[in-house]
Amino acid sequence: MINLNGTVLETENATVALNNRGLNYGDAVFETLRFSGGKIYFWEDHYFRLMASMRILRMEIPMNFTMEFLEEEIIRIVNSEEKNNPFRIKLLVWRKTGGKYAPLTNDIEYAISLEKLEEPFYNLDESNCEIELFKDHYITSGLLSTLKTTNRLINILGSIYAQENQYDNCLLLNENKQIVEALNGNVFLVTGNIIKTPPLSDGCLNGIMRKQIIAIIKELPKIEIEESSVSPFELQKGDEIFITNTIQGLVPVTKYRKKEFNNTVAKTLLPKLNLRARMA
Known part of the structure; x- marks a missing residue:
């Protein structure tokens, strides 16, 4: 209907x-x-x-x-x-x-x-999620790139690239070669007790789930959240990467090139996200 x-x-x-x-x-x-x-x-x-x-x-x-x-x-x-x-x-x-x-x-x-949908609440999908950079085209940073419009050609071509090369997702770059987001959501990089996510000024979508996760992280002790540019070189130094969107909630990345990641922080955030969703 x-x-x-x-x-x-x-x-x-x-x-x-x-x-x-x-x-x-x-x-x-x-x-x-x-x-x-x-x-x-x-x-x-x-x-x-x-x-x-x-x-x-x-x-x-x-x-x-x-x-x-x-x-x-x-x-x-x-x-x-x-x-x-x-x-x-x-x-x-x-x-x-x-x-x-x-x-x-x-x-x-x-x-x-x-x-x-199959699940009534957010679950953590612990199946393999291998990612790669999509470098054929770049997101132009600016106000329009933060909007959810129907101009999604880069996401479409990136998804085709991922399918052709057996990746589960790809990360998109802006004109400055900084990480912007994933094909279907915002991206968070965990290194030690610092969690970074690209700022809106770099061109990432102004995601609703991004906003919720940032708010949850700010309430956690001993963990810092930074909205700052993420270089591709930082990815292999990180402990954890996860992707966020409204439908799936949190999707942990398991592998980028030769680096494998854990999902410790994602597991900590998930019950807090479900509680926040029920009370919103």
């Missing part, structure tokens, strides 16, 4: 025009949400990130696009399915059809879709 501009439809009956601006120009933003236990995890953070993204892209935010309205629209489509299941939900917003690069209007349309 899909909620298309307020109308709940069977997936096969939900269509958009070929001149859709999201399709033709990538003129769209989206939020990927996790729904479990009757609630949207970290909904307030997702909502305000969406509003900020729409403002930066100069989209006209409808008066009724309140946090309560969008939550109700999401619940409507959840209720059309087996609502006790956990879901991955995608909230997609695009500028209305018209114009070429210069739009005829800044008004928007939206769609909400969902798919079932």
